[in-house]
């Protein structure tokens with residue numbers, strides 16, 4: 001199982017035992033992903049639960065995700081969205097996103113999720129051209145492009161929207177005011 005940063009194994013076990021409420025489909029997806037060589041790219045179940053909580057807390061209805069992988073993070077967010085909520089998730093790997101599609105279907109949320117295949121920068125530029133906007137953006141893809149993803153995401157964000165960045169490597173080079181939460 002991927003390890004949460006800065007949690008000892010004992011504390012992680014405690015959190016899983018007392019706080020984790022992971023659906024069967026999420027559990028099955030996590031187990032399948034952990035058999036894959038790149039399995040550690042998946043967010044942890046506690047991070048997934050936090051994402052779901054943030055979707056509800058911010059009352060987000062439209063979500064943009066950069067970095068789908070096998071779909072665990074999209075699934076946690078889709079399960080927390082209201083019925084009319086929508087996610088657009090960007091990736092370029094067919095094999096991994098085929099796993100994602102299978103589990104979105106199994107969980108009954110595939111109608112909420114649109115997968116955009118191709119280079120994420122191209123997908124974001126296309127969304128800007130189409131004048132799409134989002135309440136919440138999750139950036140979790142190739143770290144070298146984080147600055148570009150952040151800039152493009154700011155153009156796609158609704159007022160009072162939230163951008164979540166997984167493993168933010170450095171302070172972003174941006175003229176915008178960015179508040180680092182975690």
Ligand SMILES: C[S@@+](CC[C@H](N)C(=O)[O-])C[C@H]1O[C@@H](n2cnc3c(N)ncnc32)[C@H](O)[C@@H]1O
Pocket residue numbers: 041042043066067068069070071072073074090091092093096118119120121140141142
């Ligand atoms: C860390 S994984 C995402 C994990 C996912 N959010 C989860 O928790 O299950 C990063 C993903 O970004 C995708 N990716 C990396 N570079 C990309 C690019 N330039 N354009 C589109 N997708 C990219 C990879 O194919 C991979 O699936």
